[in-house]
Amino acid sequence: MANQPQIRTTTEAWESLFRTQVAVMRRLQQLPEFKKLAMREYDVLFNLSNCPTGWTRLNELNEALLISQPSLSRMVERLEAKGLVRRRTAEADQRGIEISLTEAGAKLQQEIGREHVRHLHEMLAPRLSEAEFRQLHELTDKLRAGLKNS
Amino acid sequence: MANQPQIRTTTEAWESLFRTQVAVMRRLQQLPEFKKLAMREYDVLFNLSNCPTGWTRLNELNEALLISQPSLSRMVERLEAKGLVRRRTAEADQRGIEISLTEAGAKLQQEIGREHVRHLHEMLAPRLSEAEFRQLHELTDKLRAGLKNS
């Protein structure tokens, strides 16, 4: 049986990851693409754009975000009012609702997404090598995958 | 001159890191220690507890958090009202204010911190090895250090 990592090792790694996330986010938030739409709202559009069927359940969407269910419910309401998102009741479960991007929503997501990706790359690329980014990707994937069952 | 990493590599690594942060945070938020104090408020106490002199400038504190300056200003106000934090005007700069933990604040921070660290460790430790956590720590440190100058 493998040795468990030390408490200090796990918590310090987490703190470093967390601080890095904060540092990057602070810089990203100020960029012009997020004048068009708050980051949290963009995050919703982004998640919707990643869904293969185009329609996503509200509760499923909620799991990918840090906001509460009522907040998301109202945010979707606002996005719908802006014409960026559509809603329908889920066929399989009449309690649930499904959401998808409208054309305008998809267009805006792509527009912001392009700038966002470019800025992200400019910000991060000089800091680590290709191999290091791949390593980081693998480690965070592995960490996240393990959380699913708990 | 070293090759720049690919756009896909950097952005996918970032997305993985970000998603992992969200997944961990969602779980942490629900734990009992954060019934005592919201996570964002704990984060302030934690940052204050890490300051060697005990006193931290408001603007400096703000840089470590994702909330806006006015929000922090009011949060400090509330924490002061709860008796967890003290304020004084900075000597060197009469515009600035400095903040420190009260005894009650330090005590509460330690109390929550202990549980938090334990839960964090339980959550993360089984997912990666000691060596992998160290690797993750190094990579995120390096990434964050690079951001300082930009």
Next chain:
DNA sequence: AGTCCATAGATGCAATTGCATGTAATATGG
């Protein structure tokens, strides 16, 4: 020193958020 610009925080106010709870639909256990 005097004028102008920058920086640190505070504050008015509207928008967003979360908590507690409500409603409706589905799953479960007898």
Next chain:
DNA sequence: CCATATTACATGCAATTGCATCTATGGACT
């Protein structure tokens, strides 16, 4: 198949947040 529990989302309402702006201090340039 009915009673009960659970799940999905909505809503009332108070608390928190952010944006724009204000005040006061500090710095820079003449």
